[in-house]
């Protein structure tokens with residue numbers, strides 16, 4: 001398989017960077033081709049703005065979707081966006097490696113979605129969800145969080161990881177990816193908030209790296225998270241009454 005690892009962390013020597021190294025070693029060892037997309041390292045600019053678009057459809061009003069579509073069609077997207085799209089076209093599997101920041105992905109990765117997943121090119125009214133551009137390809141998020149796993153349990157103070165990851169998971173599905181269950185490394189403390197002694201903490205980091213390595217070996221055989229698709233929705237985009245998920249209503 002061709003595997004792209006998108007890393008969204010400002011420090012390559014961090015634990016997140018270490019998980020990338022584990023993935024490179026494991027996946028290359030298993031015969032896969034791996035490419036790293038280090039967003040901070042490459043200086044990716046995550047802010048979508050009018051100045052990216054040189055041949056404006058409308059000079060007087062910047063309509064992002066209109067300009068994305070027109071520049072995609074004309075082959076005039078910014079060079080960094082074209083490079084990112086080429087990487088995605090190459091990849092059978094995309095791994096997103098990032099720390100949980102304010103209950104979400106870091107801004108550089110959110111902005112990568114804003115700028116790279118181009119309307120009119122990588123999605124459109126008809127080309128979405130199970131009819132999406134990337135259908136048949138897979139994506140997985142490998143996320144680290146400082147709070148311990150118990151804090152993410154029901155009624156825990158850190159909230160619900162399923163909800164925090166819903167926006168990124170549903171965006172990946174929106175453009176057609178089969179989304180695998182996330183790999184979450186909990187309790188990756190640092191910078192003052194610590195939940196256990198240093199020795200135990202270091203050992204726990206190694207356990208989490210090993211867990212990721214053993215999962216990666218068999219990732220291709222995993223079933224994706226089930227999402228509903230076009231056949232499940234009525235004309236208004238609402239789940240049909242006959243769908244088994246409507247059992248509560």
Ligand SMILES: Cc1cc2nc3c(=O)[nH]c(=O)nc-3n(C[C@H](O)[C@H](O)[C@H](O)COP(=O)(O)O)c2cc1C
Pocket residue numbers: 009014015016017099100101102103104144145146147158188189190
């Ligand atoms: C801006 C910022 C926001 C953060 N928000 C959260 C959060 O919402 N929940 C959480 O558990 N940890 C949060 N953290 C802690 C990071 O998730 C943690 O430091 C990181 O996963 C550790 O991995 P690293 O050593 O590779 O940086 C935050 C850290 C930063 C810098």
